Amino acid sequence: MSQSHELIKSAHRTIRLEIEAVEELLQRIDTDFIRACELILASKGRVVVVGMGKSGHIGNKIAATLASTGTTAFFVHPAEASHGDMGMITRDDVVLALSNSGSTAEIVTLLPLIKRLGITLISMTGNPDSPLAKAAEVNLDARVSQEACPLNLAPTSSTTASLVLGDALAIALLEARGFTAEDFAFSHPGGALGRRLLLKVENVMHAGKSLPQVQRGTSLREALLEMTQKGLGMTVVLEQDGRLAGIFTDGDLRRTLDRGIDVRHATIDEVMTIHGKTARAEMLAAEALKIMEDHKISGLVVVDDDDRPVGALNMHDLLRAGVM
Known part of the structure; x- marks a missing residue:
């Protein structure tokens, strides 16, 4: 019984900390967020999302959400980018780089080439003073006061905050583009969702x-x-x-x-x-x-x-x- 109580207590603590991390984002939806949206809306290319480790998993989901809501996007693994996949990115694209520390080596390695090609760079970091944040045209501040991990080490609150910030970006762009339910259905033709939205x-x-x-x-x-x-x-x-x-x-x-x-x-x-x-x-x-x-x-x-x-x-x- 005691162990059950501790398990529930741990789960409640984790959820509360992650809720607090998300609520902290509200005060950071400011001119930087507006600028990031404007850069993407003005782009003639795609949004290329990069990220390593847990940030990479979150970045992959953000890219998928953007792509299904009217913003052409895809994910590129930064390590693979250093070994040929950089050729997938064009000067017309916007790179959205995720790194909680803002100093992930595999991403920092790409910065000189991104700058040389004149590619627009938006960062999403937990450190606004980091190399990645400073190199970007605009940084989306995804810092958290504390990870939900009791050791304050495993990415938990920080990945949740990044995911929510990515959703906020995707939905703001969706509404700015006037994206409709029928548009959404064309990117989801399979399964019940496509049938529900496209069938006449x-x-x-x-x-x-x-x-x-x-x-x-x-x-x-x-x-x-x-x-x-x-x-x-x-x-x-x-x-x-x-x-x-x-x-x-x-x-x-x-x-x-x-x-x-x-x-x-x-x-x-x-x-x-x-x-x-x-x-x-x-x-x-x-x-x-x-x-x-x-x-x-x-x-x-x-x-x-x-x-x-x-x-x-x-x-x-x-x-x-x-x-x-």
Whole structure:
């Protein structure tokens, strides 16, 4: 029991110290941060992130976040850069160099070449008086009062602070560029995220012969047969001119039974939901899902510009497509 208490106490201490390290960053989001953003926004090239050890792992993640949020970026290992990979960096690029000490030998070795090529250098260090910070056009101050490690040695609070500062940089650039959800989806085409953001209603809706539909005046029994044959749990109800009159769903059927209506003699006009909520074929499937969730419904009719039904979809269609 005593050991369990000590383990929890250690975890709480670590989390508190890292929270404090992140909170300290707030007062350092100043003109240097603005300048770093401006340099990247003005660049015609890429952001090349470099870092050794734990800073390298954080740098790799920062590069990935930048790349997925509208800022072309990639990571270069500084030791590899000294042995040929420096050729991947052009004069139009911006180098973002991470080093807690600001004096990492593998990065300091690159400074003369970066300067000679006239490449813009932004540093992220825990020491604003370090060689790296002084060589940079602007330094992002990521210093921490104390590492979460009880020996104050293992990079913990410092790597968390650098990661958060990198996220702040990426999101500030995202917003400055007017990066949209659709832009984000194009860099995440795989998996559920891509499906959620790129899939359109027309890609999942039931159309043509698979669209259940009946005319006004149709008996409820015939409408139920149409629903059963098409297996969508709903049917569209049409006006004589082909425009949307309403929708009848499994939920409407339950409410009809609750009202004691004789389903053998009722017409669809008596029990349908008049018109109902609709979607458009070109709409994102995620938007259709939001309409369903907001109105607590399970199906939507898809209409054209003349309010004529061209398709229908339900929650199961979105679930199968991975939108939810």
